[in-house]
Amino acid sequence: MKVLHVSTYKTGGAGIAAFRLHKGLLALGVASEFLYLNHETENFLKKPAPPLPPPLPLYKRIFSKIISKAVNRSQNKNDVTTGSADEAKGSYEAFTSPITDLDITQHPAYEAADIVHLHWVADFLDYPSFFSKNVKPIVWTLHDMNPLQGGFHYLGDAAANPHLAALELKYLNMKEVALSAVRSMSVVALSRWLLQLSTNKSILNRFSHTLIPNGVDINVFKPLNKGFAREALGLPAAKTIALFVSERLSVRRKGFDLMQDVISKFSDQDQVLFCAVGIQDTAPKPNTVYLGAIRDEQLMAIVYAACDVFILPSREDNLPNVMLEALACGTPVVATNVGGIPDVVIPDFNGLLAQDTTGEALYEALQIFIERKSLFDSGQIREDLLKKYTIAKQASAYLKLYNEIL
Known part of the structure; x- marks a missing residue:
């Protein structure tokens, strides 16, 4: 059995927990791989840029510029429904987009895996391409609320930034469309709180759920004088x-x-x-x-x-x-x-x-x-x-x- 863990980071609470699990599986003899986002990974998994369209005839280019200026003048510049996470200004801990320019399915570790285990994957996993191309069984551990929401990771940030409600809804809809391609997936909650949230009217509630809390390294964290x-x-x-x-x-x-x-x-x-x-x-x-x-x-x-x-x-x-x-x-x-x-x-x-x-x-x-x-x-x-x-x-x-x- 070969398991590929996918995590944006090895650090931070979620990254540390995911890497501890990876090491725990290795200790049980499981062929476990850990894929996280760093400079090497980012360069390797970059999706190729789409080919440039052929140049328009001169008269069409002139007409296009005239139309573009007219549209820009009439458009509300504060409309965030067409914005990106980079444009989502506000006071929050994290707000992330479900769209990235990375393709995890290009990695050799993905090809070799029997199971793909997703962890905290914001700014790493590209929802549309991954869920449409993936052919492996998926386990997804919920380290926070982001898989259930649009761009926010906790409800408090969503409540504190009502001006981003439209963009939050847009991202949630994008996730729901991407996940519609998934026939089965195993979702793991670390706590009863998040288990209840995920199974009750969330975009993941149609999938099977399991409660498995994190573990801690008892050889490191132990009583001392x-x-x-x-x-x-x-x-x-x-x-x-x-x-x-x-x-x-x-x-x-x-x-x-x-x-x-x-x-x-x-x-x-x-x-x-x-x-x-x-x-x-x-x-x-x-x-x-x-x-x-x-x-x-x-x-x-x-x-x-x-x-x-x-x-x-x-x-x-x-x-x-x-x-x-x-x-x-x-x-x-x-x-x-x-x-x-x-x-x-x-x-x-x-x-x-x-x-x-x-x-x-x-x-x-x-x-x-x-x-x-x-x-x-x-x-x-x-x-x-x-x-x-x-x-x-x-x-x-x-x-x-x-x-x-x-």
């Missing part, structure tokens, strides 16, 4: 330390602004310190240690081990890798009750869930955690994760699905 971890990072030994992690701290969906509200409310409590990991593109807050962006997993395991609690203040989220990584290190989680987070967080066992997505609710949940901190058992938290969210368990579930398909 807290004293050693704090000394290595230069953190104080005696304080309660709360951690926040995001690729960029300014991403509204990830809720660092809510975290900042919490930090402000703890300003008079000297025994609580906050740590933030990610690109710091927000104003610094007092009583906060900014560790910058960390790409090394071994170092991140030390960061999780150094902290008493991991804060996850997401407004929308699927099944964050960082949540699973923290729990694998035995670090409890205080989080918002959104997306796939309640699939994992068991109140008063491995964490707490805030009453709503506000800074006040997160502050109250963190206060309760601090009062009950001694009740959270690091060893039991890790043992629970080992039963549910390892890469080996994830890879075995996918292997079972592949065999059923073939």
